Structures are given as C-alpha cells and as structure tokens.
Amino acid sequence: MYIKKILLVIALLGLVAGGIFAYYVYQAVFSPNTNFESKSTTIYLPTDATYTELIEVITPVVNDIYSFDRIARRKGYVNSIKAGRYIIKKGSNNNEIINTLRSNNAPIHVSFNNQERLENLAGRIATQIEADSVSLVTAFKDTAFLNEKGFVSENALAMYIPNKYEFFWNTSATQFRERMLKEYNRFWNTNRLSKLKEIGLTREQVATIASIVQKETAKVDERPRVAGVYMNRYLNGWKLDADPTVIFALKKHRNDWDTVIKRVLYKDLEIDSPYNTYKYKELPPGPISMPDISSIDAVLNYERHEYYFFVANVENFGYHKFAKTIGQHNRNKKQYINWINKQGINR
Incomplete structure (x- = not known):
C-alpha cells in the first residue's frame, strides 16, 4: 500500500512537471514575443550574416531573446541565415x-x-539596396560587360530606363545591372524599334537627343515639339546648338558636377569638347543626363514641323517660343535676354 502511494505521488509529480514543461514550450513557441508599438517593424540582414549578427539585429525587436534563441536552435535556423x-x-x-x-x-x-552620370545613379541606388556605390559604379563601367552588350562608357547611362522596379534589398551590383539590361531590352519593344527604324536613329542616339530635350524643357507636353526642332537640325546637317550640352561640357572639363550654371556665355561656346554642339555637328558621345520615358518617346514621336529655333517664353514660364526663321528667333531671343538681364542672372 505504501509503495503504491509513493508511485502515485511520483506519477502526479511527473504530470505536474510535464505540464509545466509543456506550458513553457507553448509559451516559448506560441506566445507573442515582440517589443515594438507599431503594427510592424523591418529588419535587414546583410549578405553572409552570421547567427551572432542576427541576434544583434533581432534583440531590440523581441521581448525575450533567450526564448527566441532556444526555438531558433531547435528549428535549425542557426545554420540557415538568409x-x-x-x-x-x-x-x-x-x-x-x-x-x-x-x-x-x-x-x-x-x-x-534624372541622374547625370553613372556615379550619380550608383549613389541613388546605393541608398535603396544593399550594394554600395563603389561596387555599383564598378559594375556599371565594367568594360567587358559594356563591350559584350554593345555599349561604351559614354553611352552606358542609356541602358538604365528611369522607372520604379521591384527588387530584393540584398540585390548585388551585378544582379542590379543584369536586371536593368533585361528591362532595357523589354522597354525597346517592337513598337519602339519600329519607330526607331522610321526616324533612322539608333537606340543610343535617341537617348542622347532625349537627354537634351529633357534638359531643355520640364513640360512633358512640349517635349515632342522641342524634339522636332533638334531632329530638324540634325536631319538637315545643322549643328544642334544646344545650351545643355555646353553646360555638360563645362562641368566635365572642370570635373565639377555640383556647380549650377543658369546662363551660357558666348565664351563658353568655345570650349573644345565633343559635347559642345555649338562647335561640332556630330551628336555628343552619349546622354548628358538620364532621359526619362516621356523624353525618349518624345524623340521617337517627334512633332513634324518647320521650327528650327526656340527660346524660353517669359510670358508663359516653363514653355518656349518657337520660330521658323532666324529673324523671328532673334526677336524672341531679345525679349528673353532683356528679362534675364533684369533678373541679374550673370551665370
């Protein structure tokens, strides 16, 4: 009888211990274990992160890091950090x-x-994904890649079509570049390639002219007309005479990309640079900025007209006055010069 009582007590103690253990396991696995007030929080795990690094990142997020660690080890997560x-x-x-x-x-x-150079693009992308700007610039300027894909360093910016894309944060520099090449080829669909053939330009040439159009006007509805002016000049063997190309040439010559030039002076037109379209008839070696889709499409669908000149319209800011003859243009230009002088803009 005495032995039976002992066994009963032992059994009861075992049940209690088992219940306590089961309760602990339940608490550790299924009880809420977050330590923030917002609806959610985001954590970032870098490439090749260790479990120790994960613990450092997750500690501020959870209430009980010890129970998290125990369950993580039981589930085999320690050796599968992603x-x-x-x-x-x-x-x-x-x-x-x-x-x-x-x-x-x-x-x-x-x-x-609106990125001006590959370096600017790299800086912009590096604020959004794990890859840093140095690795991105290296990938963007990789000579072997550019040669294989038909680009050179001067026109490589044309490969990156401005838009919003979905990526994983831990995308590498080369993965980003490869994805952008796919997007570039997808962008140049049958319809755009047909337009390209119709106007007799290459994709890179369109991007170059589009970059000038974009710098000339922020008004999307005016871009096909501005593009028409430059196509008239180009197709008739004129120099483009585009102020934005001179500004780019000056920045490149000085290696000063932060300077703001609001007014191009006559002396600036003498700079000897392939980007100076006042000096050379040929298109610049590549885009002077990143043209957006509306600017590219504006060139592909440029307005057919007889305008060869345009100047800022001081009566309708943001837009331009267009002219067919140099005489008409000079009259429009005089109005603009008078206005800009009154503003005291000397540079």
Whole structure:
C-alpha cells in the first residue's frame, strides 16, 4: 500500500512537471514575443550574416531573446541565415518570426530618374539596396560587360530606363545591372524599334537627343515639339546648338558636377569638347543626363514641323517660343535676354 502511494505521488509529480514543461514550450513557441508599438517593424540582414549578427539585429525587436534563441536552435535556423529585408508583425511569436526570417524576404520598390552620370545613379541606388556605390559604379563601367552588350562608357547611362522596379534589398551590383539590361531590352519593344527604324536613329542616339530635350524643357507636353526642332537640325546637317550640352561640357572639363550654371556665355561656346554642339555637328558621345520615358518617346514621336529655333517664353514660364526663321528667333531671343538681364542672372 505504501509503495503504491509513493508511485502515485511520483506519477502526479511527473504530470505536474510535464505540464509545466509543456506550458513553457507553448509559451516559448506560441506566445507573442515582440517589443515594438507599431503594427510592424523591418529588419535587414546583410549578405553572409552570421547567427551572432542576427541576434544583434533581432534583440531590440523581441521581448525575450533567450526564448527566441532556444526555438531558433531547435528549428535549425542557426545554420540557415538568409540575407534580406524582413517585416516582423506586432504580436508575432517566436515560431512566426523564425518562419518569416526563413522564407519571407520582402521586396522593395527601387526608383531613379534624372541622374547625370553613372556615379550619380550608383549613389541613388546605393541608398535603396544593399550594394554600395563603389561596387555599383564598378559594375556599371565594367568594360567587358559594356563591350559584350554593345555599349561604351559614354553611352552606358542609356541602358538604365528611369522607372520604379521591384527588387530584393540584398540585390548585388551585378544582379542590379543584369536586371536593368533585361528591362532595357523589354522597354525597346517592337513598337519602339519600329519607330526607331522610321526616324533612322539608333537606340543610343535617341537617348542622347532625349537627354537634351529633357534638359531643355520640364513640360512633358512640349517635349515632342522641342524634339522636332533638334531632329530638324540634325536631319538637315545643322549643328544642334544646344545650351545643355555646353553646360555638360563645362562641368566635365572642370570635373565639377555640383556647380549650377543658369546662363551660357558666348565664351563658353568655345570650349573644345565633343559635347559642345555649338562647335561640332556630330551628336555628343552619349546622354548628358538620364532621359526619362516621356523624353525618349518624345524623340521617337517627334512633332513634324518647320521650327528650327526656340527660346524660353517669359510670358508663359516653363514653355518656349518657337520660330521658323532666324529673324523671328532673334526677336524672341531679345525679349528673353532683356528679362534675364533684369533678373541679374550673370551665370
């Protein structure tokens, strides 16, 4: 009888211990374990991150790092850390957090436009994905890649079509470049290639003219007309005489890309540079900035007209006055010069 009582007590103690253990396991696995007030928080795990680095990143996010660590080890997550951007929802338990870190790398939207050089593009992209600007510039200027794909360093900017794209945060520099090449080829669809053939230009030439058009006017509805002026000049063997190309040439010559030049002076027109379209009839070696889609399409669908000249319209700011003859243009230009002198803009 006495032995039976002992066995009963032992059994009861075992049940209690088992219940306590089961409760602990349940708490560790399924109880909420987040330490933030917002609906969610985002963490970033760099490429080749170790488990120790993961613990450093996740510690501020969870209430109980010890229970997280224990469950992570039991689930075998310690040896399967994956780089990426992960969104942890408020109230998530350890099991849900670990499952998120295993398989829910959240994509981001990467956008860019109006970049003047590959270096500027790299700086812009580096603020949005893991790859740094140095690795991006190296990838963008890789001679072997450019030669293989039919580009040179001067026109490589044309390969990057401004838009909003979905990427994983841990995209590498070469992965970004390869994706942009695919987007570039997708952009130049059958319709655009047909337009290209119709106007007798290459994709790179269109990008170069489009970059000038974009610098000349911010008004999307005016871009086909401005493009028409430059196409009239180009197709008739004229020099383009485009102020933005001179500004680019000056910046490049001085290696000063931060300077702001609001007024091109006559002495500036003498700079000896292939980008100076007042001196050379040939198109510049490449884009003087990153043309957006509206500027590219403006060139492909340029307005057919007889205008060869244009100047800023001081009566309708942002737009331009167009002229067919030099006499008419000089009258329009005089009005603009008088206005700009009154503003005291000397440079």
